[in-house]
Amino acid sequence: MNDLLIAGGIGVAFGWALERAGLGDPPKLAGQFYLRDFTVLKVMLSAMLTAMLGVFWGGRLGMLDPGALYVPETYLLPQLVGGLVFGLGFVLSGLCPGTSCVALASGRIEGAATMLGLFAGVLLVGVAFPAIEPFYRSTPHGALTLQRLTGLPYGVVVALVTVVAVSMLAWIAKREAAR
Amino acid sequence: MRPLRQYAEPHATGVCLGLVLLACFALTGQGLGASGAFASVASGVVVAVSPETAVHSAYFRSYLQDGSPWTAWLVVEIMGVLVGAAASAALAGRTRLTFVRAVRPSGGRLFAGVGGGMLMGVGAALARGCTSGLALSGGALLSVGAWIFMVALFLAGFLVAPLVRRLWP
Numbered sequence: 617m618n619d620l621l622i623a624g625g626i627g628v629a630f631g632w633a634l635e636r637a638g639l640g641d642p643p644k645l646a647g648q649f650y651l652r653d654f655t656v657l658k659v660m661l662s663a664m665l666t667a668m669l670g671v672f673w674g675g676r677l678g679m680l681d682p683g684a685l686y687v688p689e690t691y692l693l694p695q696l697v698g699g700l701v702f703g704l705g706f707v708l709s710g711l712c713p714g715t716s717c718v719a720l721a722s723g724r725i726e727g728a729a730t731m732l733g734l735f736a737g738v739l740l741v742g743v744a745f746p747a748i749e750p751f752y753r754s755t756p757h758g759a760l761t762l763q764r765l766t767g768l769p770y771g772v773v774v775a776l777v778t779v780v781a782v783s784m785l786a787w788i789a790k791r792e793a794a795r
Numbered sequence: 796m797r798p799l800r801q802y803a804e805p806h807a808t809g810v811c812l813g814l815v816l817l818a819c820f821a822l823t824g825q826g827l828g829a830s831g832a833f834a835s836v837a838s839g840v841v842v843a844v845s846p847e848t849a850v851h852s853a854y855f856r857s858y859l860q861d862g863s864p865w866t867a868w869l870v871v872e873i874m875g876v877l878v879g880a881a882a883s884a885a886l887a888g889r890t891r892l893t894f895v896r897a898v899r900p901s902g903g904r905l906f907a908g909v910g911g912g913m914l915m916g917v918g919a920a921l922a923r924g925c926t927s928g929l930a931l932s933g934g935a936l937l938s939v940g941a942w943i944f945m946v947a948l949f950l951a952g953f954l955v956a957p958l959v960r961r962l963w964p
Contacts, residue, residue: 646962666809738919
């Protein structure tokens with residue numbers, strides 16, 4: 617029960633933040649792919665940096681154990697192909713699964729259309745699963761992280777990702793200032 | 796049409812979103828998600844309509860093994876997202892009732908929305924996550940698969956965008 621209260625509370629905060637940023641607005645999200653509106657990248661990079669640095673420093677200061685967190689497992693080919701298919705769908709609908717709910721909640725029928733499609737998509741995979749299961753389970757690499765892949769210390773990878781992400785944000789800011 | 800109220804500053808909002816994700820890591824040991832909620836509900840529907848189909852698919856079974864799919868953690872989280880986003884939009888005066896008003900999107904865009912949703916459903920199912928569960932949450936934990944998914948997603952998006960320009964004038 618307590619778990620579900622946390623789920624609901626985290627969800628409310630998640631939905632609130634996505635709506636505040638304008639991520640329930642399909643033309644705004646699609647604008648990212650035409651380099652007209654960089655909100656998607658700005659929000660994603662800032663959020664990712666905050667959580668990554670929070671987990672790292674939280675671990676250093678003994679406030680949480682990064683090793684105990686669930687790291688999504690790597691399946692090279694399914695995730696590569698899944699990402700390509702997903703990106704195609706993202707441009708078509710101007711929404712992703714989370715933001716389709718935000719769009720619906722802010723009164724946009726596009727949100728409902730995308731949610732309907734999402735149901736159909738996962739249903740399709742579920743029904744066709746016996747046929748695609750070998751591909752789904754192919755190229756497994758377990759809970760592979762960038763630090764395990766490169767052999768670099770956790771702190772160095774965090775620092776490198778920070779430099780790349782901050783450079784991207786700075787490039788975006790410079791580009792916007794120039795216009 | 797009344798112009799929409801301005802949205803919040805994206806970097807600051809991104810930091811807030813990151814703090815929500817961090818709280819989620821600290822409280823539950825795992826990240827946020829969205830596509831998993833759709834998979835749970837789809838599995839719940841399938842097992843109710845045709846239990847045989849559910850039994851034959853390891854995909855549906857995986858969403859049915861830990862109790863009722865209707866009260867799965869991610870389903871409750873997504874209900875929270877609906878409530879939080881609705882409250883935020885209403886309080887900021889940004890709720891657009893396209894159901895009733897004449898600001899309805901074109902039929903073509905709705906069709907593209909359904910089609911795009913389907914592709915994302917397939918993509919997220921193959922990749923075991925979407926922008927929230929895999930790209931953002933996994934990215935923050937430096938999962939290699941999460942970064943591959945994120946790069947592939949944006950690559951496909953940028954490559955396909957010029958072909959569907961008509962959708963987003």
